[in-house]
Amino acid sequence: MTHQGKRVVITAGGAGIGACLVRRFLAEGARVTYCDLDPGDVPEGALGLAADVTDEAAMGAFLAAAEAQLGGVDILCANAGTGGPVAPLAEMDFAAWKTCLATNLDGAFLACRWAARLMAAQGSGAIVLTSSTSGQWGVPTRAPYVTAKWGILGLMKTLAMELGPKGVRVNAICPGAVEGERMERVLALEAAAKGVPVAAMRSLYAEGTSLRTWVTADDLADTVLFLTSAQGARISGQALAIDGHTERMT
Template sequence: MSRVLITAGASGVGRAMAEAFDREGWQVWIADVDGVALNAAPTAWRKTELDVTDEAAVSALFSEVSASWGGLDALCANAGIAGPTAAIEEIKLQDWQACVAVNLEGAFLAAKYAAPMMKAAGTGAIVVTSSTAGQYGYPYRAPYAAAKWAVIGLTKTLAMELGPFGVRANVICPGAVEGPRMEGVLAREAAAKGMTRDQVYEGYASGTALGRFVEGRDVADMAVFLCSEKTRLVSGQVIAVDGFTVNPDPTV
């Protein structure tokens, strides 16, 4: 049975990923900073409360995975936070650093400790969650966009570095995903732009060819696909699951 570890796997997109892998018969291990959400997850899943920016904690988690499972077939480095929504001159350095730490450094640390297990096995798949904000500029979202661009460079480098060992690495770029985190973004953007929440929502939706938001299951299905044998020669790719963004911010 294949084994997957998903960071930020207790809610949102990460929870949808865990459910999708579970349906496909994978062993699932989720790590999340939210202990309450972890406790609400299925008892069949392994669970670890984790701050992805804490290297000692990340190292300990992967040591536990190795001891319990004997290896790891797939890593979904999914942890991320929205960060501040503000004009560049209003963003505090500590808010910038916190956003970059979770979105970029969290992915780096997960990959750093997953790589040795996968290299030793001569196989493995890493999927990093970026965003369409990692493909376009997003006004008022400078820290988030910068971090999401950076994880694409990280993942392409992983694909090159780990490819000779049989390990693949790919990026998923979700568009606007329905759920609580996006609702917070909508509220903050509405305040920053002097608009209503519904106006910002419609702006995001109308900026896609399909005219709608993404659901967690859409991203989850892509993650399972990228970790399957069906994509055994797919690596270093950036795949948007966004309804095709044709205008990243039509509200500007």
């Protein structure tokens, strides 16, 4: 069990990638506290709480509860995000733009600010932020999401430099197209915006990678577990794409 006794905090752990991270960390012996708008069915051994990551007061209450429950933090997975609206920038709704950036960036900031203080004081820790392959490319009709995910990488690089001398490592994962309900919703929106069938959009995502494949939440969890383990002890400031090697975006 690679993470026996480790204190893990995860944002957006109620479904999708976050729920997989909760399950996998628990299987490796970690103690896990997570938040989500809807915590869902909380696995045995975890504490799941409702919190909106864009709400500073709500996040403050969640993080205080996590600290009280765990007695500190060894690993933070700042995983919360949303796909945001799909439209050409000239037609983009400003409120939808702001909501997308807030969910992806403000949530990461609030979680990382809290963890940075605790981890720096104890002289150890690992932070993994969830960016996206879209944080390494431009994607027409997805400007808010792309902007937010590029911003995650800037936050990660800066935080790695600030916390490295304190013994804290900070990295980001960049998922490609991840199988699950969230991407099915994104496919439907993109297909509608581009006037093509959903099946064609699904194929375009796979065909744009060298491995001609989508990825799974467990693929991502494998990388996160490695990055936060003793085997990843010298890896910091890196954006690791788990995407089958993207050659082109849709």
